[in-house]
Amino acid sequence: MDKYLKHAEIIQNWARRAEKKIARRLSEIERVVEENQWRVLTAFREEGIAEHHLHDSTGYGYDDLGRTALESIFAKVFGAEAALVRPHIVSGTHAIAACLFGVLRPGDELLYITGEPYDTLHQVIGTERDGSGSLADYDIRYRFVPLLPDGEVDTEGVRRAINERTRMIGIQRSRGYTDRPSFTVGQIAEMVRLVRSLVPDAVIFVDNCYGEFVETMEPTHVGADLIAGSLIKNPGGGLAKSGGYIAGKKVWVERAAARLVAPGIRAEGGATHGYLRDYFQGLFLAPHVVGEALKGAVFAAAVLEEAGFSTDPGWDSPRTDIIQQIRFGNPEALIAFCRGIQAASPIDAHLRPEPAPMPGYDDPVIMAAGTFVQGASIELSADGPLRPPYVGFMQGGLTYAHVKIGILTALDHILDVRNGG
Structure with missing residues (x-):
């Protein structure tokens, strides 16, 4: 460490x-990894995966x-x-749309009963009939129920908000x-029970991005009708080069397929080109890779707390996704942190991230993402909007060792800024 960091002794x-603090937490993560690995391996074995399944299709992709x-393995693993x-799902936002x-x-x-959704969904939802092709353009109304001050779902607010037009509940x-x-999946189970008691026929949708394999169950195991996510996040295991997934009840997956492809074709078409081997192997590795990212997040929380920063989740808190929040309190520390993560990346380490406008976001965002797959959130990356209280978000890491190196390098950059370097 000494030859790599300017402030090695402090760090x-x-x-x-x-x-020293996190040893027990790392062991707990290993137990989750093993249970999820059993579930994935069992699905592979039940499906009888063989060499011929790894080869691609072209053209229409029929048969x-x-x-x-x-897709059968994904359904089994996710309890759907x-x-x-599909490789032609561009992103998590595309799958959700x-x-x-x-x-x-x-x-x-x-x-939506969990407050406002991601900034990137705002344009999908829309605000008026303006020809953009948003939900609003099709006279589909959207509302959200703000969370309570403690971050919990406002049960009474949900009861008041549901009406005869409510067709889909977003979580x-x-x-x-x-x-x-x-x-957590347990909290989502409580939301499902609440919604079923109020509007039994509503379709319960869960944006599952960043959460796959963090716990031993997924939202579809506890009653969600439909979930979606990106393959360049958790379930791709760091090998998927693009794509996304949708899982749930057959009727709703088929409806989503009709929108994704075309009515009549639905899930029957769609060539896989050269992606299948990566998808199979990535899914097999996903429990382990997610475990490595979680270990890194726990270490990040602990060492950043040692350095005087507020983190959420704390190092000893339960986790349901791979995201680590750090409250920096000023833009200089947030920018330095992201630049340190970029400097410790295997790709484009020489680049110096700068805050900039991004499609779908209301504020300038600084992003560090020196990843093998562009934008892959299962690889180590960090970002944050430049707005008070200047909170950064770190996620991913293919190996625990790399996350540690990235965090220590980021702290070195922060100390440089503190010391006027």
Whole structure:
């Protein structure tokens, strides 16, 4: 460490104290990894995966045995009736949009009960009929129920908000760029019970991004009708180069497929090109890789607390996603942290991130993402909007060792800023 960091002595002391504290938490994460690995391996074995399943299809992609088997495995692993796993899903936002447009019809209402969703969904939802192709453009109404001051769902607010137009209930598992806790699968189960008691026929959708394999169950195991996420996050295991997934009850997965592809074709078409081997292997590795990212997040929380920063979750807190929030309190520390993460990246380490406008976001954002796959959140990255209280968000890490190196390098950059370096 000494030859790599300017402030090695200070940082070494923080790191030693942090690692001593977190040993028990790392063992707990290993137990979750093992249970999830059993579940994934069992699905592979039950499906009888063989070499021929790893080969790609072209053209229309009809009768793609590998794609069919992969989607069956995803459904089993996620406790769902059906799944779509496709390379032409551009992002998590794209997968979510397919679910929303697949289920909702003119006159329906989408009600988010976990506060406002990610900034990137705001343009999908829209605010008026302006020709943009948003939900609003199709006369689909959207509302959200703000969370209580403690970050919990406002049960009474949900009761008041539900009405005869409410067709879909939206739940965002992860915190996004908001200062609230992420929701555990147990908490989502309580939300499902509440919604079923109030509006039994509503479709319960969960944005599952960043949450896959963090716990031993997924939202579809506890009654969610539909979930979606990105393959360049947790379930791709660091090998998926693009794509996304949708899983849930067959009727709603098919509706999403009709929107994603075309009515009549739905899930029957869609070539997999050269992606299948990466998808199968990435899913197999996903429990382990997510575990490495979680270990890194726990270390990050502990060592950043040693350095005097406020973190959420704390190092000893339960976790339901791979995101680590750090409250920096000023823009200089946030920028220095992201630049340190970039400097410790295997790709584009020479680049110096600068805050800049980004599509879908209301404030300038600084992003560090020296990743093998562009924008892959399962690889180590950090970002944050430049707005008070200047909170940074770190996620991912293919190996625990790399996350540690990234955090220590980021602290070195912060100390440089503090010392006027």
